[in-house]
Amino acid sequence: MSASERTQVNEPHPVVRLATQIYARLLLVGFALVPAYLIGYLFFFQDAALRFENHAFHEIAIAAATLEGLFVTYVTWRCYRSSGEPLLRWMTLGFFGFVLIYALHGAFTGLAHHNIWLFLLYGPASRLAMSVLLLVGLLSYSKPADPVNRRVDTRYWLAWVMTFLVVDVLVALLANSDLAGIFTVRVMESAALVFSTLNVTCLLLRRIRSPLMLIYAISVSSFALSSLAFLLGKPWNHMWWLAHAIFAGGFFLLSYGVVQAFLTTRSFATIYSQEELTRRLAEAMARTESALQELQRTNQTLEHLASTDPLTGAANRRKFIERVGAEIARAKRDGAPFSLLSLDLDNFKWINDCYGHQVGDTVLQGFVQACLDAIRPYDGVARVGGEEFMVLLPKAGLDAALAIGERVRQATASTLFAREIGRSISVTVSIGISQFGRDGNTIDAILRVADERLYHAKRCGRNCVIAV
Incomplete structure (x- = not known):
C-alpha cells in the first residue's frame, strides 16, 4: 500500500474533521x-x-x-x-x-x-x-x-x-x-x-x-x-x-x-503547526515512495544494461558466467546435467567488409532471434564476442544439446538475414558442445572444451556441430 493510499485510509470523515477543527479553535478562543x-x-x-x-x-x-x-x-x-x-x-x-x-x-x-x-x-x-x-x-x-x-x-x-x-x-x-x-x-x-x-x-x-x-x-x-x-x-x-x-x-x-x-x-x-507538519510529512512520504520506486526502476534498468548486450539484447559475458556458476551449484546439488553451446558465425568478417557494419549488426540481431526460436524457453543466449555466442542448456545432456545445436545450425542456414533493410544475407554457424561433469567440473574447463570443439567444427569445414 502506498503512502497516499495509507493516508486516505486513515483520513477521518470530513464531518469529524470539521467538528474537531471547530472545537480546537473554540478552545484557543476560550484560553485567550x-x-x-x-x-x-x-x-x-x-x-x-x-x-x-x-x-x-x-x-x-x-x-x-x-x-x-x-x-x-x-x-x-x-x-x-x-x-x-x-x-x-x-x-x-x-x-x-x-x-x-x-x-x-x-x-x-x-x-x-x-x-x-x-x-x-x-x-x-x-x-x-x-x-x-x-x-x-x-x-x-x-x-x-x-x-x-x-x-x-x-x-x-x-x-x-x-x-x-x-x-x-x-x-x-x-x-x-x-x-x-x-x-x-x-x-x-x-x-x-x-x-x-x-x-x-x-x-x-x-x-x-x-x-x-x-x-x-x-x-x-x-x-x-x-x-x-x-x-x-x-x-x-x-x-x-x-x-x-x-x-x-x-x-x-x-x-x-x-x-x-x-x-x-x-x-x-x-x-509549522502539527496539522501542517502532518500534511508535509504525508507529502514527503509520498515523494520518498515515488523516488524509491523510480530508483528501483532505474536500478532494474541499470542491472539490465549491465547484463545485456546493447546491440542484440542477448546476455553479455558477465551475466552468462553468473548463470553458468548458478547452474553448476544447482547441478552439484541436484545431480542434473547441463551443457554449453559455443557458437561462431562463419565468415562474418566478409559480411562486414562487403556490406558494411550496419548490415553486419542487423545479421547479428537476426541470428540471436533465430537462436531464441530454436532453443527452449528457459535456455539462455549470450554474446561473448563480436560474432561469438554461447548458449546455456539447463538439464540437458550431450545428446539433447546436440539436437538443440543442430536446430540452431539449421535455423541459421535456412534464414535470410537483413531483409528488413533491403538485403538478403545467408550465413552459417559452427557450434561446439560441452557437458558439465563429462567434460569438466569448473566453468573454465567446460568453456575451454566447448571452444576447442568449436574450433574443430571450423577445421571440419564450418556449418556443423561438434559434440565429441
Whole structure:
C-alpha cells in the first residue's frame, strides 16, 4: 500500500474533521479569554476599594520583569540577526522599548505618594510603545528578510535607544506638567488597548495561523485585556494587580514563542503547526515512495544494461558466467546435467567488409532471434564476442544439446538475414558442445572444451556441430 493510499485510509470523515477543527479553535478562543473572565469576576464581585499597597513587592516584580525583558530582547535580536525577518526586528524594538520605559515605573514606585503621575504614566507609556511597535511588526509579516548590513547596523539600534530615552524624558515632563492626571493615564492606556486590539484584528483578517503567530495572537490579546483591566482598576486595588498579572502572562507566553524560534528555526514564519507538519510529512512520504520506486526502476534498468548486450539484447559475458556458476551449484546439488553451446558465425568478417557494419549488426540481431526460436524457453543466449555466442542448456545432456545445436545450425542456414533493410544475407554457424561433469567440473574447463570443439567444427569445414 502506498503512502497516499495509507493516508486516505486513515483520513477521518470530513464531518469529524470539521467538528474537531471547530472545537480546537473554540478552545484557543476560550484560553485567550481567560483573563476576561477574571476581569469580569473582580469587576462584579469584588470591592474596588480593597487595596494591597506594597512598594517592595512592586519594585521586586518590576525588577524581575526588566531583567526578563532584557533577556527576551537579546534572544529576539539573535533570532533577527539569523533570519532577518522584519517582524523579529520590530519585536526586538517592542521588547526593548518596553523595558527602557517600564523600568522607570518600578524605579519611581517610592514616589507614588509624592508624584503619583510620575509613578503611573510610565506603565501605560511602555505598553503603548510596545503595542505600536508590535503592530508595525505584524504589518511586515512575510516580507523579505532584511539585508545583513541592516541587521548589524549599530547606528540603527542606537537611534532607537535614544528614541526610547527621549520618551522617558517626555513622560517625566508630562508627569510634572499641568496635563498630568487620570485623564492622561486613561488616554494612554486606551491607546495601548486600541493598538493591541488592532494587532489581534489584523491577525484574524490576514488568517495567519502558524504556531508561533498563534502564541503571538494570544499574547497580544492578553496585552489588550491587561489595558482594559488597568482602565477599570485603580492604583493598588486588586483589579490593578490583576492587570499586571495579565500583562505578565501575555509577556511570558510571547517570550516562550521567541525562545521556541531561537531553539528551532530562528524564525517566526517557518515553524509549522502539527496539522501542517502532518500534511508535509504525508507529502514527503509520498515523494520518498515515488523516488524509491523510480530508483528501483532505474536500478532494474541499470542491472539490465549491465547484463545485456546493447546491440542484440542477448546476455553479455558477465551475466552468462553468473548463470553458468548458478547452474553448476544447482547441478552439484541436484545431480542434473547441463551443457554449453559455443557458437561462431562463419565468415562474418566478409559480411562486414562487403556490406558494411550496419548490415553486419542487423545479421547479428537476426541470428540471436533465430537462436531464441530454436532453443527452449528457459535456455539462455549470450554474446561473448563480436560474432561469438554461447548458449546455456539447463538439464540437458550431450545428446539433447546436440539436437538443440543442430536446430540452431539449421535455423541459421535456412534464414535470410537483413531483409528488413533491403538485403538478403545467408550465413552459417559452427557450434561446439560441452557437458558439465563429462567434460569438466569448473566453468573454465567446460568453456575451454566447448571452444576447442568449436574450433574443430571450423577445421571440419564450418556449418556443423561438434559434440565429441
